[in-house]
Amino acid sequence: MNFVAVVAALALVEYMVILLQTGRARQTYGINAPATTGDPVFERYYRVQQNTVEQLVIFFPALFLFAHYVSPRVAAGVGLLFIVGRALYARGYVAAPEKRGPGFGLSFGANVILVLGALIGALVG
Amino acid sequence: MNFVAVVAALALVEYMVILLQTGRARQTYGINAPATTGDPVFERYYRVQQNTVEQLVIFFPALFLFAHYVSPRVAAGVGLLFIVGRALYARGYVAAPEKRGPGFGLSFGANVILVLGALIGALVG
Amino acid sequence: MNFVAVVAALALVEYMVILLQTGRARQTYGINAPATTGDPVFERYYRVQQNTVEQLVIFFPALFLFAHYVSPRVAAGVGLLFIVGRALYARGYVAAPEKRGPGFGLSFGANVILVLGALIGALVG
Numbered sequence: 001m002n003f004v005a006v007v008a009a010l011a012l013v014e015y016m017v018i019l020l021q022t023g024r025a026r027q028t029y030g031i032n033a034p035a036t037t038g039d040p041v042f043e044r045y046y047r048v049q050q051n052t053v054e055q056l057v058i059f060f061p062a063l064f065l066f067a068h069y070v071s072p073r074v075a076a077g078v079g080l081l082f083i084v085g086r087a088l089y090a091r092g093y094v095a096a097p098e099k100r101g102p103g104f105g106l107s108f109g110a111n112v113i114l115v116l117g118a119l120i121g122a123l124v125g
Numbered sequence: 126m127n128f129v130a131v132v133a134a135l136a137l138v139e140y141m142v143i144l145l146q147t148g149r150a151r152q153t154y155g156i157n158a159p160a161t162t163g164d165p166v167f168e169r170y171y172r173v174q175q176n177t178v179e180q181l182v183i184f185f186p187a188l189f190l191f192a193h194y195v196s197p198r199v200a201a202g203v204g205l206l207f208i209v210g211r212a213l214y215a216r217g218y219v220a221a222p223e224k225r226g227p228g229f230g231l232s233f234g235a236n237v238i239l240v241l242g243a244l245i246g247a248l249v250g
Numbered sequence: 251m252n253f254v255a256v257v258a259a260l261a262l263v264e265y266m267v268i269l270l271q272t273g274r275a276r277q278t279y280g281i282n283a284p285a286t287t288g289d290p291v292f293e294r295y296y297r298v299q300q301n302t303v304e305q306l307v308i309f310f311p312a313l314f315l316f317a318h319y320v321s322p323r324v325a326a327g328v329g330l331l332f333i334v335g336r337a338l339y340a341r342g343y344v345a346a347p348e349k350r351g352p353g354f355g356l357s358f359g360a361n362v363i364l365v366l367g368a369l370i371g372a373l374v375g
Binding site: 126127130131133135137140141144157160181182 | 290293294296297303304307308310311312315318319343347350361362365368369371372373374375
């Protein structure tokens with residue numbers, strides 16, 4: 001089993017669940033495409049999705065660079081923290097926007113570790 | 126010729142065309158930056174672009190993981206379906222938002238195959 | 251030192267700075283989540299962030315494909331131009347949206363070179 005690849009694939013599965021939840025919320029709250037506003041709860045789902053895109057753009061390159069230049073095992077472990085953080089973020093944000101902090105902090109913190117590790121590893125590697 | 130890399134590069138070319146079409150629509154419909162709303166047809170172009178970003182975040186890691194752990198030839202073939210689906214999605218959505226379904230389904234279905242194949246391949250690989 | 255990986259990591263660091271600046275602008279201009287509109291200066295920060303995501307989706311796959319199929323040194327050099335272009339774009343856009351052109355052109359031009367090089371390299375490679 002390649003732990004880094006499994007973690008990357010699990011992050012993609014999690015993100016697809018978030019996409020499907022946003023699509024379902026679009027129907028539940030009657031927001032017709034191309035609109036992305038009009039109901040405060042739908043807008044939370046939509047922002048969870050958008051913010052997850054914004055973080056995944058960091059996550060995948062940083063995960064693979066960290067795995068290559070620092071350690072695959074540590075990369076996989078920090079990647080799991082990212083996935084857990086995203087789940088907490090999504091649950092918190094949909095419940096109430098002010099509850100999005102801890103999950104955001106965990107997933108962003110994981111990304112900071114992956115990026116700084118990748119940078120240092122690539123500089124000395 | 127590396128089929129997977131060619132398909133990845135073609136997906137990037139297609140996305141750049143979508144970016145340029147959105148930029149042109151911004152001028153055609155007189156939507157001044159930073160606004161992204163104000164004309165229903167411009168909003169369709171903008172949503173095509175946004176949705177393509179949301180799907181490409183899945184596509185590239187899943188394509189390369191599938192190619193590595195399952196089969197490069199199958200990855201390239203499914204990747205071509207993704208590119209065709211995106212073109213249909215863009216054409217349909219700009220014509221009328223309710224016509225975006227088939228193209229979305231084809232490209233999202235391709236992504237589901239790539240992600241599940243990558244996950245299973247990485248678990249047993 | 252692996253120049254391509256260093257450039258990729260530096261682009262991630264630059265993007266994280268952009269994310270943090272947008273988060274700070276959210277507080278400065280009193281835009282409460284999930285809203286992304288309501289103040290013209292905040293909207294500039296937010297569009298810088300969004301546009302950077304839209305370009306990074308191209309940048310990372312194209313950078314690594316170009317490095318693999320054409321030249322790692324040239325990839326790293328063009329990648330540096332992308333990073334400089336993004337910084338100019340962010341500075342220009344926040345000052346005034348009509349000043350975003352040169353930085354956008356430099357970073358998008360770098361992406362065009364990386365994508366076309368990757369496509370040609372993968373076709374003949």
